[in-house]
Amino acid sequence: MTRESLFVTVDLGGTQLRVAGYRPNGEIVHRYATLTHSEEGQEAVVQRLLDSIRQVTTKFPREEVAAISIGAPGPLDPWRGIVFMAPNLPGWKDVPLRDIVQETFQRPTYLGNDANLAALGEWRFGAGRGxxxxxxxxxxxxxxxxxxxxxxxxxxxxxxxxxxxxxxxxxxxxxxxxxxxxxxxxxxxxxxxxxxxxxxxxxxxxxxxxxxxxxxxxxxxxxxxxxxxxxxxxxxxxxxxxxxxxxxxxxxxxxxxxxxxxxxxxxxxxxxxxxxxxxxxxxxxxxxxxxxxxxxxxxxxQLGDDVGLIGALALALDPPPQK
Ligand SMILES: [Zn+2]
Missing domain, CATH: 3.30.420.40 (ATPase, nucleotide binding domain)
Known part of the structure; x- marks a missing residue:
């Protein structure tokens, strides 16, 4: 990882799907947002998520992309990268989201619970620093x-x-x-x-x-x-x-x-x-x-609406210890 490494982060919400490109110091260099349309079901949302990530990755040289990190509603398994279910994403059950993204983009990929990632984001980059x-x-x-x-x-x-x-x-x-x-x-x-x-x-x-x-x-x-x-x-x-x-x-x-x-x-x-x-x-x-x-x-x-995106960056920089 260098200062020029790019971390692509995703905030998958029931209403909005947001993607950003960050440098490791928290500087945002690109963003993309669309509606989740969760009512269309799991496969359509996963496809939209992959397309949205592509909207960001294609703006940068491929070798710059260091990792992809996704915040999603839980409960989920942060080690195996599986979303078990999500109350505001109808039809989601045991979705191996991390592997789907990792296989598509061939980059290390991380998945975290959105509220936990918000905590990580505020701790590393916001009101909880220090x-x-x-x-x-x-x-x-x-x-x-x-x-x-x-x-x-x-x-x-x-x-x-x-x-x-x-x-x-x-x-x-x-x-x-x-x-x-x-x-x-x-x-x-x-x-x-x-x-x-x-x-x-x-x-x-x-x-x-x-x-x-x-x-x-x-x-x-x-x-x-x-x-x-x-x-x-x-x-x-x-x-x-x-x-x-x-x-x-x-x-x-x-x-x-x-x-x-x-x-x-x-x-x-x-x-x-x-x-x-x-x-x-x-x-x-x-x-x-x-x-x-x-x-x-x-x-x-301190991080406002970007807390989920920055939290996902914090996760990629500090993934859960393997067990
Ligand atoms: Zn309860």
Missing amino acids: STDMIYITVSTGIGGGIISGGKLLYGKRGFAGEVGHQTIEPHGPRCNCGNRGCLETIASGTAIGRDARALAKVGRAPYLFELAKGEINTIDAALVSRAAEKGDEISRQLLATAGSYLGIAITNLLHLFNPELIILGGSVTKAGDFLLHPLWQTLRERARPPYLENFDIVPP
């Missing part, structure tokens, strides 16, 4: 994350570690996509906030949200709740405070388990700012043992 123990959490439609412990990404035995959104927080809470009940994701994600807000609006207990939505209760979502909170709506502030305190409970668990120095907290829901963060910190001060809060901070991510 730390050895940090946890990345993203709160949007769902809640995902990744754990850096002792200067290493925590993979677990089969590569499934770091599912911070699937901690049980409410034993009798709502059913989660994963089959469990009361996972953090079911009570503190954007989806959960929107669901609870609509339920209140339906019974006439959220008049301001009802008004903002022009009576279209089904259009009430977490972003609207955030807007209403800023305008002073007490019900919306309470909804965000509830989500914030649940996040506080989950982060207390993480503090006690992993003793991180940093939590990088991002995702669309965190745009609610202090309406979410204030109750979160209050919960930490009530529940976490004080030494865990010394030299500890919660900060926003």
